Amino acid sequence: MSEPLDPAGEAAAVDLAGEARRLDAADALAPLRERFVLDDVTYLDGNSLGALPAHVPARVDDVVRRQWGELRIRSWEESGWWTAPERIGDRIAPLVGAAAGQIVVGDSTSVNVFKALVAAVRMAREDVGDGGEGGSAVRDEILVDATTFPTDGYIAESAARMTGCALRPVTPAEVPGALGDRTAAVLLNHVDYRTGRLHDLPALTRAVHACGAYAVWDLCHSAGALPVGLDEHGVDLAVGCTYKYLNGGPGSPAYLYVRRDLQPRFDSPLPGWNSHAEPFGMRSAYAPASGAVRGRVGTPDILSLLALEAALDVWDADGVSVAAVRAKSLALTDFFLRCVGAYVPAGRVESVTPAAHDERGSQVALRCDDAGEVMKRLVENGVVGDFRAPDVLRFGFTPLYVGFADVERAARVLARTLG
Numbered sequence: 512m513s514e515p516l517d518p519a520g521e522a523a524a525v526d527l528a529g530e531a532r533r534l535d536a537a538d539a540l541a542p543l544r545e546r547f548v549l550d551d552v553t554y555l556d557g558n559s560l561g562a563l564p565a566h567v568p569a570r571v572d573d574v575v576r577r578q579w580g581e582l583r584i585r586s587w588e589e590s591g592w593w594t595a596p597e598r599i600g601d602r603i604a605p606l607v608g609a610a611a612g613q614i615v616v617g618d619s620t621s622v623n624v625f626k627a628l629v630a631a632v633r634m635a636r637e638d639v640g641d642g643g644e645g646g647s648a649v650r651d652e653i654l655v656d657a658t659t660f661p662t663d664g665y666i667a668e669s670a671a672r673m674t675g676c677a678l679r680p681v682t683p684a685e686v687p688g689a690l691g692d693r694t695a696a697v698l699l700n701h702v703d704y705r706t707g708r709l710h711d712l713p714a715l716t717r718a719v720h721a722c723g724a725y726a727v728w729d730l731c732h733s734a735g736a737l738p739v740g741l742d743e744h745g746v747d748l749a750v751g752c753t754y755k756y757l758n759g760g761p762g763s764p765a766y767l768y769v770r771r772d773l774q775p776r777f778d779s780p781l782p783g784w785n786s787h788a789e790p791f792g793m794r795s796a797y798a799p800a801s802g803a804v805r806g807r808v809g810t811p812d813i814l815s816l817l818a819l820e821a822a823l824d825v826w827d828a829d830g831v832s833v834a835a836v837r838a839k840s841l842a843l844t845d846f847f848l849r850c851v852g853a854y855v856p857a858g859r860v861e862s863v864t865p866a867a868h869d870e871r872g873s874q875v876a877l878r879c880d881d882a883g884e885v886m887k888r889l890v891e892n893g894v895v896g897d898f899r900a901p902d903v904l905r906f907g908f909t910p911l912y913v914g915f916a917d918v919e920r921a922a923r924v925l926a927r928t929l930g
Contacts, residue, residue: 531915558907561758570821608740629780631696631725650695702732702872736873759819783808839910850922
């Protein structure tokens with residue numbers, strides 16, 4: 512254990528600790544913390560795995576013991592299993608600024624990225640008639656965020672091979688200058704998973720549309736933490752996971768958004784019996800269902816789906832809105848940066864998360880030479896964040912259950928860990 516703060520640092524700690532208590536006392540979202548299973552650990556890793564909502568175990572127990580154990584096959588109809596992907600999609604819709612009927616829940620983020628990206632290329636080519644006689648240039652290029660989470664890049668590369676497209680990695684800032692009449696689709700992250708940088712979804716979507724291409728957004732690090740505005744900004748397709756800020760549980764199913772006017776043209780590369788117009792007709796020829804159901808593939812993962820549905824109940828509490836969550840998120844991250852500045856020895860860490868509110872998600876990433884070892888020691892001392900190679904400490908702030916006292920303590924323990 513390193514030495515305690517010097518006298519000046521101790522005085523700052525007293526002032527900031529007192530401020531944290533006052534902020535928590537005035538926080539309208541603070542009572543929600545009681546709805547989660549938490550202990551004395553300061554948990555700042557909700558951007559990787561959200562905490563367990565306290566009522567979920569009982570709901571899952573009912574699904575297992577009664578719906579599965581007693582009703583068995585009848586639960587597909589009587590317990591609403593069959594319609595769960597769309598029903599839960601409609602629960603997620605307001606959290607990402609979408610009207611009902613445009614989101615289906617199921618499969619993993621990776622699988623949904625593949626569906627969305629291939630479908631986007633197919634629609635882009637349909638728009639120009641495949642570049643045939645009298646048509647425009649062939650849409651044969653996919654742009655992908657060069658800083659993306661690796662899986663998105665892997666999937667984009669595979670989708671490019673499948674569709675005969677060239678894959679061109681560019682940073683989000685480079686996208687407007689990289690777009691052209693050959694661009695079919697652009698895959699971007701709303702929030703950078705390493706740095707917490709929030710990218711300009713409205714402006715980038717407009718730029719993509721201006722060149723006749725389709726925008727596919729990955730919302731894994733934004734849904735449930737900040738406003739997205741899918742409908743408002745005309746996003747074509749979007750995907751996201753549910754186990755981070757939506758607290759759906761480890762491996763909980765992802766979701767796929769298909770804008771309503773594009774649904775009749777959404778041509779999934781993974782047509783399954785669950786997305787068939789007559790799923791129980793057992794016909795050899797595929798005919799897609801209408802609406803968001805087209806995004807389904809195989810049999811839904813009912814246990815995970817219904818655990819997620821239960822977890823979403825926390826959003827039904829009075830006063831809980833995406834706007835309120837966003838305001839608290841910014842206040843928490845601002846306060847954390849202040850505490851780090853006050854406590855941590857100068858030059859020991861560097862924030863790589865933008866200071867500007869309109870460029871910041873709900874996490875703070877600090878660059879530190881020995882970040883891997885530092886995070887291990889933080890966890891040993893009851894502060895849980897995570898490490899991203901080679902030198903980044905990530906701290907995620909889930910406003911539904913993280914308070915200002917958590918923030919102050921995390922910065923204080925970090926300072927003592929760094930010495």
